[in-house]
Amino acid sequence: MQGRERNVLNVTDSINAFKDKLKLWVERLATGNVRVSFLVPHSLVDKKAPSASLLTDIKHHLHSLIAEFERYFPKLDPRTEQLMSLTRNPFRRNVHEIAEQLQKEFLELTNNSAIKDDFKELSIENVWVQAQKLYPNINLATFKMLIPFASTYLCESAFSVMLTIQSKSRNRLEVEADLRCALSTTTPNIKIMVSSKQTQKSH
Known part of the structure; x- marks a missing residue:
């Protein structure tokens, strides 16, 4: 999550990926598959099956970590998720999913082949900066996702x-x-x- 080229979009992706990894580790732990996810604990027990108390401690820790992540990073509301999806790639959105005051600009944008090519070649930030004069209202909405600092x-x-x-x-x-x-x-x-x-x- 650290670095200069970070925004709310890719930081959210990293957090969601880590949440899913935690849930996967809990599933593997339930089946006794410790070798893949937990190489350090496995090496500590000299390639023997880990004890039940160790597995219980790991399971308890993972559940606590999942609960803390869910508390600190709650699920986003649908409007925010739609805005994030629009910012990532408007060409994958449907006009009926866009707010009415933005639909006219949205249709102009999604029929602009030059900007569609820009999304394949440039960073998200550069694309939206270039499109600012043509589509000011959509840009104002997408900048709410791109301008805030994602970390300290x-x-x-x-x-x-x-x-x-x-x-x-x-x-x-x-x-x-x-x-x-x-x-x-x-x-x-x-x-x-x-x-x-x-x-x-x-x-």
Whole structure:
């Protein structure tokens, strides 16, 4: 779930995948199939069948983990799921599943072959940014899925960079400009920057 190129859509997919894995592990545990999912506990018992108490502890832990994930990440309401599906790929949606005020734009969008090709080649974010002027109302809805931070990764990485720049020996340093440079993903064009500066003249 960590990383720069993360949004609510792919983080939700990762969470749902992990929930399903937990349920699969519980099913395997019920049948006594511990070898595939739990290599570490199996190695701890020297390739012997794990004890009943160990299996009970693992089962209890998995059920607690499933309950905690269900509490922390509850099931999404149908409207949110439809909006997420629309954001992922509008060409797989039906016009009757879209809100009435968006249906006109939706039909124009789904008949735009250029944007359909863009969904195959570009990232979701880039496609919707390019389509913003043509379909502003649908874009406003999809941006609600793409703009929010999906995790605290960017904040944590920025804080780590700040701690590196502003150490105890440089505690009065103004870090705003340095932090902006350190966190930027834009590669500077050194030639343009140098050409805009005047060389130092000798006195």
